[in-house]
Amino acid sequence: MKTSTPYWNVNLETLARDRLQALQLKKFRRIFTWAYENSKFHRGLYQEAGLEPGDLKTLEDVARVPKIEKSMMLPIQRKDPFPYGDALCVPLEEVTEFRQTSGTTGQPVYQPDTWQDWEWWAECWATFLWAQGYRPLDRVFLPFGYNVFVAFWAGHYACEKVGCEIVPGGVLDTQSRILKIQELRATAMMATPTYVLGMADTAVKKLGINPAKDLGVRKITVAGEPGGLVPATKKRMEDAWNAEVFDHAGATEIGAWGFECGSHPGGLHVNEAMFLTQIEDPETGELITEPGKRGKLVITALDRYAQPCIRFDSKDIVEVSDQECACGRTYRMFPGGVVGRADDITKVKGVLLAPSAIEDVVRSISELGDEYEVEVSKRGDVDHILLKVEPAEDTADTKSLEDKLRTELRLKTNLGYEIQFYKRGTLPRYEVKAKRFKDSRKGGGA
Amino acid sequence: MSEALSLKEISSKVEDLRKLAQEIYDGSDDIPAVNRNVKRILASIHMLTLNVEAVPD
Numbered sequence: 001m002k003t004s005t006p007y008w009n010v011n012l013e014t015l016a017r018d019r020l021q022a023l024q025l026k027k028f029r030r031i032f033t034w035a036y037e038n039s040k041f042h043r044g045l046y047q048e049a050g051l052e053p054g055d056l057k058t059l060e061d062v063a064r065v066p067k068i069e070k071s072m073m074l075p076i077q078r079k080d081p082f083p084y085g086d087a088l089c090v091p092l093e094e095v096t097e098f099r100q101t102s103g104t105t106g107q108p109v110y111q112p113d114t115w116q117d118w119e120w121w122a123e124c125w126a127t128f129l130w131a132q133g134y135r136p137l138d139r140v141f142l143p144f145g146y147n148v149f150v151a152f153w154a155g156h157y158a159c160e161k162v163g164c165e166i167v168p169g170g171v172l173d174t175q176s177r178i179l180k181i182q183e184l185r186a187t188a189m190m191a192t193p194t195y196v197l198g199m200a201d202t203a204v205k206k207l208g209i210n211p212a213k214d215l216g217v218r219k220i221t222v223a224g225e226p227g228g229l230v231p232a233t234k235k236r237m238e239d240a241w242n243a244e245v246f247d248h249a250g251a252t253e254i255g256a257w258g259f260e261c262g263s264h265p266g267g268l269h270v271n272e273a274m275f276l277t278q279i280e281d282p283e284t285g286e287l288i289t290e291p292g293k294r295g296k297l298v299i300t301a302l303d304r305y306a307q308p309c310i311r312f313d314s315k316d317i318v319e320v321s322d323q324e325c326a327c328g329r330t331y332r333m334f335p336g337g338v339v340g341r342a343d344d345i346t347k348v349k350g351v352l353l354a355p356s357a358i359e360d361v362v363r364s365i366s367e368l369g370d371e372y373e374v375e376v377s378k379r380g381d382v383d384h385i386l387l388k389v390e391p392a393e394d395t396a397d398t399k400s401l402e403d404k405l406r407t408e409l410r411l412k413t414n415l416g417y418e419i420q421f422y423k424r425g426t427l428p429r430y431e432v433k434a435k436r437f438k439d440s441r442k443g444g445g446a
Numbered sequence: 447m448s449e450a451l452s453l454k455e456i457s458s459k460v461e462d463l464r465k466l467a468q469e470i471y472d473g474s475d476d477i478p479a480v481n482r483n484v485k486r487i488l489a490s491i492h493m494l495t496l497n498v499e500a501v502p503d
Contacts, residue, residue, distance in 0.1 A: 009497055011453055022502045116489040123493050303496055 001136075006262065006327065008130035012273035013329045020330060024276045025059050027302035032056060032065065035308040038089035041076050042308065062311070063278065063287055067298055069313045070101070070253065073109040084112050090306050099150040101252045102433060111150070111252050114306045118157065121150075121255060124274055125158030128259030131269075131327070132246040133219055134188060136163030141186035141217070143169035143177045143195065150252045151224065155190045164188070178203045181215055188219040193227025193237060194434040196220055197370040200240035212242035220245045224433050226356045228260065229267070229337035232363035236370065249316070249338050254309050255301045258334065263327040267335040276300040277332070278311075279320055282342050294319045296342050315342040317354075346439055348376055349383045351414050355437040361408045362389060367396050368405070371427040376439040383441070387417045390424050457498040464491045 007013045015023070033053040035042035046052070049066045056062065076085040081092050088095075097113035113121065134140070140159045144152040146168065159166040167184055169177045178199060181189070191199070203209040211217065220243045227233035228247025237245045249268055250256035257275040258268035270277050279288045279295040288295040297316040301309040317340040323333050340354040347353070355374065362372045369390035377384050389405070391398060398421045409417055451459070467487050474480040 012497070015501065019501045023499070026502050114489070115486060116492050119489045119493045120496075123496075 003135045006131065007329075008127045009273070013127075013131075013331065015273070015330055017330055020272055021059055024272065024302065025056075025062075028059075028062055028276055028300060029053065029056050031300070031302055031305070031308055031310060034305060035089060035310055039308070040086040042087065042089075042310070059276075062276070062300075065311050067311045067313045068309075070109060070315075073253075074107050077110055083110050084307065087307050088112060089308060090114055095306060098148070099153070099252055100148050102149055109253060112306045113304075117304050117306050118154075120274070120303050121154040122157035122161050124250075124256040124271060125154045126161045127271055127274075128246075128248055128256070128261075128269075129155070129158050129162055129164075129221065131259060131261045131329075132221060133244070133262055134159065134162050134164055138162075138164040138187045138219070139167060139184060140164045140188045140190070141167045141169055141177070141181050141184070143172070143174075143189065143191050143199065146170055150250075152190050154250075154256060155221065174199055174202045175206055178207060178209060178211075178215075181217060182209065185216050187216055188221070189217045189243075190221045190223070192224040192430070192433065193222045193230075193233050194225060194370070194430045196222060196237045196245075197233075197240065198429050200237075201370065211240055215241070217241055218243045221248060222246070223248050223250065226338055226340075227359065227363075230356055230360050230363065232360050236363055247337055251314065253307075254299055254312055254314065255304060257299060257301075258337065260337070261325065261327040261329065263325055265323070265325045265327070265333060265335075267321070267323070267333045268337040269325065269327075269329055269331040269333050272331045274302055276302055277318075279318060282317075288320055291320050291322045294339065297338075316340075317342055317345065344437065346376070348385060348415060353385075353413055353415060357413050358387065358409070359436075361405070361412050362387075365401070365404060365408070367392050367401055369424055369427075371429065372436060373427060374437045376437075376441060378441055385415060385417045386420065388420050388422055388427060390422050390427055392424070394424050453498055457500065460491065460494045460498055464488070464495065467491055 036046055036053050045066050051064060076087050077083060079085040081088060094114045095112040096115045097118050099111045100108040142152055142156055156166055167186060172180060200211050203211050220237065220241060222228040222245060228245060234245050247260045247268060248256060249258035258270050260268055278298045280286060280298055281288055282296045294317055297314045297318050299312050299314050316338045318334040318338060319336060321333055321335050323335060325333055340356060345352055345354050358374055362368055369392050371390050373388040375386040391401060402419050405419055467484050471481060471484045471488060474484060
């Protein structure tokens with residue numbers, strides 16, 4: 001096998017746009033027909049909209065198909081067959097995989113997959129791991145608590161498919177994981193940005209190991225948080241590990257739909273042979289096609305069959321672009337990746353605030369530690385933002401740091417903050433999705 | 447070293463594989479060890495099919 005080819009599947013990844021779109025239409029019609037014929041929920045939804053499979057003649061027609069939102073899944077999953085309900089398109093005996101969403105925005109949703117779907121999950125991951133330089137000689141360490149969340153499960157299976165040697169870090173604690181990486185000379189790793197930084201911190205402070213010099217991890221694939229494409233966070237991770245850091249995007253209900261390639265274009269490619277993406281205005285629902293405009297991502301997994309994901313309202317905010325990539329892939333790209341969440345971007349004092357903007361400021365100041373928390377609340381009738389940070393060193397001059405932070409925040413977010421310094425190591429540490437942004441005006445965390 | 451196959455040739459051979467595997471699957475109800483293993487093979491063949499799927503003109 002030629003390992004020098006940069007493409008997992010050159011035939012799909014470099015397909016001319018018109019042919020790629022023809023393939024997407026063919027696949028959309030196929031999955032739509034499948035769902036219509038095999039799921040009571042889908043059939044009812046589409047019949048109510050006056051749509052039948054034969055009505056979809058062009059990609060423009062796809063916009064007529066009703067969207068599915070996460071909130072619709074909970075009532076569905078109270079129906080038979082237990083525990084998935086009538087969006088299930090296969091007999092229960094075909095289901096081999098159970099996963100669930102993390103429930104950060106409400107009740108968790110259950111996600112069934114057949115073995116065929118699981119092959120597809122691994123294939124989506126294999127596509128981008130290959131693009132990121134993973135090859136059969138890589139020894140990949142997975143510091144992930146294998147559990148009900150899909151997280152890096154598919155990464156594990158994709159590594160096997162690519163031919164890498166996979167080392168499951170499972171229930172080991174952080175220090176044991178670092179020592180195992182050292183002992184086995186692991187060459188690559190996958191984790192959330194928060195945990196990548198946390199591991200480096202633990203390695204240096206608890207074990208006297210400098211990952212950049214003493215460990216051989218040179219590729220890190222991150223997921224679960226926006227940090228992989230937040231410039232300051234990415235730089236911190238790359239410096240701490242002396243490794244190339246790659247972002248990817250996905251979700252339990254959707255699949256792994258986006259990835260950063262080896263050319264590091266500052267954005268995510270969409271795996272368009274497997275997914276159809278549309279971007280719409282969050283308020284009007286109109287499709288957005290003009291480069292530079294941002295909108296909400298509506299996405300279809302074109303080859304996932306047990307519980308199809310058709311025109312799913314992801315709530316992810318992305319930017320339209322016609323930018324070409326040096327890697328040669330014809331897949332569309334979203335500059336900056338997922339730049340926010342429709343349910344995260346919030347108005348504070350009348351100004352739109354994206355939590356990732358605060359992250360970029362905090363992590364761009366080298367005298368600050370990796371951890372921070374934001375609390376938005378009401379003080380009387382006025383919105384108030386409290387930012388909790390830690391200095392990188394206990395001896396730091398917090399007064400000048402506070403001034404610097406305040407100026408940068410004002411510049412990047414147009415807002416004023418109350419800033420509190422905490423002793424290094426006292427703010428919460430996270431292994432999976434970090435919950436740093438809390439908005440008590442909404443009656444809970446975002 | 448064998449010569450590289452064209453996409454069309456690969457596609458045709460994948461279809462042959464699928465038919466063979468399906469035949470074994472359909473005829474192996476009494477032997478779980480065969481039936482379950484060939485079921486997995488069918489899932490892999492499905493992925494192969496998607497990888498060489500003909501693009502409409």
